[in-house]
Amino acid sequence: MYVLTRFTALLLLLASSSVWALPLVTLYKDANCGCCQKYVAYLREHGFKVEAFDRADMGRIKQQYGVTRVASCHTALIGGYVVEGHVPVTAIQKLLQQKPAIAGISVPDMPTNSPGMGEMKPGTLTVYTIPAAGEMPRVFSVE
Ligand SMILES: [Cu+2]
Incomplete structure (x- = not known):
């Protein structure tokens, strides 16, 4: 019974989002x-x-963070990646889960359908990779 209770408590802990510590x-x-x-x-x-x-x-x-070609207003550092501009959390979660070999992701400029700017319309906001020197930005995801 004691073991079961501890197990249940562990499950409850895991189910609460605070345990899945998001990077600062x-x-x-x-x-x-x-x-x-x-x-x-x-x-x-x-x-x-x-x-x-x-x-x-x-x-x-x-x-410094190599985002001049995909620049927006603010520049963030998350889990070893650069996240430039009004990037939706859905794209940040993909980045942190997939851990691709890129510098980071960006929503260039300040589109009105991005979080912090205006109302998001799912499937309309293109998120780009932050290109290495001499490379072009690629589409990372559409949110
Ligand atoms: Cu902005």
Whole structure:
């Protein structure tokens, strides 16, 4: 009985999302970026712990993380990947589960159908890979 109870408790623990620890998100943004702040809120609503830093040198950040050709407003670091712009959590989950050999993923610019920008319409938002030097961005997923 004791063993069974412990087992049940373990199952309950595993079923609660907090046990599947999502990686900490480090996010760089401009202090005056409203949609960046909305995106931070969106990530937190979906269980991510986000440390957001206001930076005045976002251009340098884009260069540092190789996202100048697929740049958006904010730049985030999640589980060893760069996640640029208003990327839906569904794509972030695919990235973290599939662990592809890429630098990261991006939703370039600020599309109005992306989280933190406006209303998402499933199947309409293209997420791109962050290209290595000399390569073109590829489609990572459509969310
Ligand atoms: Cu934005």
